[in-house]
Amino acid sequence: MERKKGKTNTEEFEQAAAKFDRAKYILRLYVTGMTPKSTRAIANVQKLCEEYLEGRYELKVIDIYQQPKLAKGEQIIAAPTLIKKLPLPLRRLIGDMTDRERFLVGIDLKPKNRRSQKIEVSSQNKGAGNED
Helix, strand or coil, rough: CCCCCCCCCCHHHHHHHHHCCCCCCEEEECCCCCCCCHHHHHHHHHHHHHHCCCCEEEEEEEEEECCCCHHHHCCCCCCEEEEEEECCCCEEEEEECCCHHHHHHHHHHHCCCCCCCCCCCCCCCCCCCCCC
16 A cells, blocks of 8 residues: 655645745724824834735724724723734734834734843852851
């Protein structure tokens, strides 16, 4: 009996990763009128989306003063708030999106930077409080 060649785990992983790279992002930015913080958030999100998601995002800007029912339905408690609806998982970011790293991590384009939390004891601190 001849065994059919199937895809290797590596090939499957690479295809899944490529599909994720092409995923369309559905974003909703909730703002409060044309305040400086709101206009800054709109400009920052548009710029970052064009830079990192060119051709694969849908961004809707929603003024919570104009459409309060939408804000209530999404349980918006602060503005500006960016909601990433797709790809899952859903994410919420609050602020004017001036922090590029926080934006990229927040919408899952960049992994969290996990710093090791070693506690280093310097030779100067050894035996502190045990002075002779």
